[in-house]
Structures are given as structure tokens and as C-alpha cells.
Amino acid sequence: MSAKQPGAILVVDDNPDILIAARLLLKQHYLVVKTTDNPFDIEQLVKAHNIEVILLDMNFNRDAISGQEGFYWLKKIITQDPSIVVLLMTAYGDIQLAVDAIKAGAADFIAKPWQNEQLLGAVAAAFAHAKDKQQLGKLTRQTQGLNQALSESSTGPAFDFLGQSAAMKQVFATIDKAAQSDANILITGESGTGKELAAHAIHRTSLRAAQPMISLDMGAISDALFESELFGHKKGAFTDAKADKIGRFELASGGSLFLDELGNLPLNHQATLLAALQNRCITPVGGTKPLDVDIRLICATNDNLQQAVNEGRFRQDLLYRINTVEIRLPPLRERSEDIPLLVNYYLAHFAHRYKRALQITEQDMAALCGYGWPGNVRELAHAIERAVILSDGDTLDVTSVIGATATSLEATQGSSGSYDTFDLEVLEQRTIRAALKHYQGNVSHAAKALGLTRGAMYRRLEKYGL
Structure with a gap:
């Protein structure tokens, strides 16, 4: 006997002889065969066994021949x-009834008593149809989810990932090597060093470049929505689940998943994420069918994860899972060239962008090269944008580039020019206060100047009660 085919089928009929005959025949060919004489059991059995095909009787009351019960349960399914x-099955073979059943959504119509070969052929075709519907449903969900993801963010990085220093050449060489495999990559570095740009560079160079790269800022999602964002949810899974939602894992299947601020x-x-990575499958919130996913994971953090492990803030096994290859991005002060x-x-x-024609003098370029850029490349980009907007004439006004930072430096230093404390939390709190004051309370602008994402900025505001 040939090996049983994967698949789960449910037979629903009020005649016990029919159920026995169907089960004995079908269990020779399929892994999961369930039967019931009560159509009210259908919903529970479908959820419990991931049923793909249902053989459904048309009539459940003695002497009933209209088939209306079958149509009712068909619509429910x-x-x-x-x-x-x-x-759909019935002992009363009627052409019009068969036509109506197909119009109502049935895949086929089987008259009882059946020929075994006929039934097996119809069931095999039904499983093939089920696989096609599942694939179509997946593609539809991916398209809808991608459209939603693209409407929430840009389709790619706003800037190029640049550098010509020895440190950056080493980063580019590591990216070229690592991108050709499916190894999980951990990108580390201070805020503003370009970790998202590096992630896009990895994806563009990889064998998955033709598929999407889906991003998620782990610091910007609430605890309650974590599983929904990553794994999706079914309609009605919780109070605000008004419709099905596809998660980032499924959206990224075939491509890359970038988890920022891990x-x-x-x-x-962390335990939930580790299980999904180990099993390579997910289950949407409120769903019953696990979904296989094929992703290339890229993570980024400005935290020292090994220190976090030592302090009990991060799982050692998850760290092993995500950093098959680690790429450290140097701060701008280490690549001033x-x-x-x-x-x-x-x-x-x-x-x-702003339709300006501006140049920069050698003296001003030297001034910019001599500045420490604590916010790294992100701070530099934001500073140049501000200068382009505020500069008069045809020369870039560097005072508008580095002037804002002087306010922060003055706030963190004593009158003698030396720090009055080396407590990092105190210095951070002072700098955030200074940035907020300079930008007149505009959190987004202050976050950019500090080299922080809005999510990271809001967490610090909450931490310091600002």
C-alpha cells in the first residue's frame, strides 16, 4: 500500500453505516479522517484538527430530500x-440540486451510494483545490499586508549607505560575505550609525533581494500588540480585532525580516520570538492553523546584548540564535575621514530637495570634521538639512549646523568646561532636557538631533518623567 497522503478530512452524515464505510476507505489514503453524525460538531472539529476537506450530507432529518440542511451548513463552513x-452528498441525485450546490460554494456533488474510485478521485481533487485556495489566500494576505506596511513607511531607505574609511570598508566586506548566506545577522552600534541602512544593504545583496524586506521597531510596539504585529491575528481574536491582520513574519516569508531595537x-x-525562530512556523493570534515561514532574520540594537544577558535582561539562547554573524557599525568619531x-x-x-544651490568652504568643512557628532550619521544628516533650510546666500551656514549642539554641551558641562558629573543617566537626562528646550518641546526634532528613534525618545521621557 502506498504511503498515506497528508491532509485532514471530515465526514458529516447522520447514517452510521455511511460514516463507517467512508472512514474505512479514506483512512487507507489520508492521515487524518474524522467523522460525526452531528453537524453542530463541525466548527469544533475544524478548529481541533485543521480540517481541509469536508464530505457533507445534504439531509439530516429522516425523509428530508430538499437538501436545504446541507446548504445551511455549507454556508456556515x-x-x-x-x-x-x-x-456535498445525497442519496437523491438531482441535477438541479447539484447545480445549486456548486453555485452555493461546494466543490463537487456526490450521489450515494458511491463508487470507491469515484469518491477517492473527488476527494483527491478536493485536496488539490484546498491547497490552491490556501496558496491564493496566502498571496492575497501578503498583498494586503504589504500594501498596509508600505502605506505606513517608505519602500526603502531614504539615503545611501556610504563610507570610504578603512572601518567602513571592513563593514562592506563583511556584508558582502554574510549576505550570500541565509545566516541570521545582528547589527550593533550606537544610535544613528546607520543600522537600518546596513540592513537594507544586506537584503539588496542577498539571494532574497527580489522578495520584500519587512521592518519592525521592537521599541515602538506595546506588549499587548507584540504577537499581533509579528504573527498577525484573526478577526475577533480580541476586542479591537475588526478584521484579519497578517503579521510581519508572514509578510517577510521568502524575504528578510528586520527587527530594530531588539x-x-x-x-x-523573547521566549515567544525564540520559539518562532526555532520552529520556523507561527500561529496568528486567535488562529488554529500554524503557518510555515521562511525568513532571513536581521536584527539591530544599540544595547550591549552580552551585558544584558549577564544582567538577566536578555536570553542567552536567543542571542545565540540571532547573531550567527555580528556586524558592528563604528560611530562617526571613529571614521572622521x-x-x-x-x-x-x-x-x-x-x-x-529644497531647490537650493549651496557650497561649503574648506574652513567650514574642517569645522564639521572637528565636531564629535554624538548623534552620528543621523545627527549629521539632520544638521545639514537644517542648515540648507536656514542658510542665506549660496554658502552653507555651519553655525546653524553645530550651534544647536552647543546648547546641549553647555547644559551637560560645568562653568569651567569640565563635566560636573560622570553619571551617564544624569548626563542623558540633562542632554534630553536641553534638546527639548532648543526645539521648543518638539519631540520628533529633539529625537533626531539626539540620534534616537521616536520610540526610544518616548521611553526616555517616561523614564525621567519629562
Whole structure:
């Protein structure tokens, strides 16, 4: 006997002899065969056994021949799960009834008593149809989810990932090597060093470049929505679940999934993420059918995850899982030779955006190269944009670039020019206060100047009661 085919089928009929005959025949060919004489059991059995095909009797009352009961339960099944394929059965072979059954959503119509070969052929076709419907449903959900994801963010990085220093050449070489495999990659570095740009560079160079790269800021999602964002949810799974939602794992299947600010993930969610990565499958919130996913994972953090492990804030096993290859992005102060390249790039970019014609003097370029750029490349880009907007004439006004930072420096230093404390939390709190004051309470602008995402900024505001 040939091996049984994967698949789950349910036979629903009020005649016990029919149920026995169907089960004995079908269990020789399929892994899961369930039977019931009560159609009210259908919903529970579908959920419990991931039923794909249902053989459904048309009549459940003695002497009933209209088939209306079959149509009623057919509609209930389709409403519960449109991917299920239903074959209707009746002892009263009627052509018009068969036509009506097909119009109502049945895949086929089987008259009793059946020929075994006929029934097996119809069931095999039904399973093939079920697989096609599942694939179509997946593609439809992916398209809808991608459209939603693209409407929430840009389709790609706003800027190029640039550098010509020895440190950046080493980063580019590592990216080229790592991108050709499916190894999980962890990108580390201070805020503003370009970790998202690096993630996009990895994806573009990889064998998955033709598929989407889906991003999620782990620091910007609430605990309550974590599983919904990553794994999706079914309509009615919780109070605000008004419709099905596809999760980022399923959206990224075949491509890359980029999880930013991973160090902010709470321990309980770390266990959930680890299970999904190990099993390579997910189950939407409120769903019963696990979904296989094929992703290339790229993570980023400005946290020291090994230190977080030592402090009990991060799981050691998850760290092993995500950093098959680790890429550290150097801060801008460690690659100051890249500053002229970056200044000219952002000057050209923003001059074009704002329809300006601006140049920068050698003296001013030297001033920019001598500045420490604590917010790294993100701070530099934001500073050049501000300067392009505020500069008069045809020369970039560097005082508008580095002047804002002087306010923050003055706030963190004593009158003698030296720090009055080396407590990092105190210095951070002072700097955030200074940035908020300079930008007149505009959190987004202050976050950009500090090299923080809005999510990271809001967490610090809450932490310090600002």
C-alpha cells in the first residue's frame, strides 16, 4: 500500500453505516479522517484538527430530500473558513440540486451510494483545490499586508549607505560575505550609525533581494500588540480585532525580516520570538492553523546584548540564535575621514530637495570634521538639512549646523568646561532636557538631533518623567 497522503478530512452524515464505510476507505489514503453524525460538531472539529476537506450530507432529518440542511451548513463552513473545500452528498441525485450546490460554494456533488474510485478521485481533487485556495489566500494576505506596511513607511531607505574609511570598508566586506548566506545577522552600534541602512544593504545583496524586506521597531510596539504585529491575528481574536491582520513574519516569508531595537524586547516576548525562530512556523493570534515561514532574520540594537544577558535582561539562547554573524557599525568619531563624503552627499541631497544651490568652504568643512557628532550619521544628516533650510546666500551656514549642539554641551558641562558629573543617566537626562528646550518641546526634532528613534525618545521621557 502506498504511503498515506497528508491532509485532514471530515465526514458529516447522520447514517452510521455511511460514516463507517467512508472512514474505512479514506483512512487507507489520508492521515487524518474524522467523522460525526452531528453537524453542530463541525466548527469544533475544524478548529481541533485543521480540517481541509469536508464530505457533507445534504439531509439530516429522516425523509428530508430538499437538501436545504446541507446548504445551511455549507454556508456556515464557508463563513468559518473559506479555504475549506466542501463536497456535498445525497442519496437523491438531482441535477438541479447539484447545480445549486456548486453555485452555493461546494466543490463537487456526490450521489450515494458511491463508487470507491469515484469518491477517492473527488476527494483527491478536493485536496488539490484546498491547497490552491490556501496558496491564493496566502498571496492575497501578503498583498494586503504589504500594501498596509508600505502605506505606513517608505519602500526603502531614504539615503545611501556610504563610507570610504578603512572601518567602513571592513563593514562592506563583511556584508558582502554574510549576505550570500541565509545566516541570521545582528547589527550593533550606537544610535544613528546607520543600522537600518546596513540592513537594507544586506537584503539588496542577498539571494532574497527580489522578495520584500519587512521592518519592525521592537521599541515602538506595546506588549499587548507584540504577537499581533509579528504573527498577525484573526478577526475577533480580541476586542479591537475588526478584521484579519497578517503579521510581519508572514509578510517577510521568502524575504528578510528586520527587527530594530531588539534590546528593548521584554523577556516574556523573547521566549515567544525564540520559539518562532526555532520552529520556523507561527500561529496568528486567535488562529488554529500554524503557518510555515521562511525568513532571513536581521536584527539591530544599540544595547550591549552580552551585558544584558549577564544582567538577566536578555536570553542567552536567543542571542545565540540571532547573531550567527555580528556586524558592528563604528560611530562617526571613529571614521572622521568619512565626514567630507557624508557632508557633500547630504548637502547635494537636501539642496536638491529644497531647490537650493549651496557650497561649503574648506574652513567650514574642517569645522564639521572637528565636531564629535554624538548623534552620528543621523545627527549629521539632520544638521545639514537644517542648515540648507536656514542658510542665506549660496554658502552653507555651519553655525546653524553645530550651534544647536552647543546648547546641549553647555547644559551637560560645568562653568569651567569640565563635566560636573560622570553619571551617564544624569548626563542623558540633562542632554534630553536641553534638546527639548532648543526645539521648543518638539519631540520628533529633539529625537533626531539626539540620534534616537521616536520610540526610544518616548521611553526616555517616561523614564525621567519629562
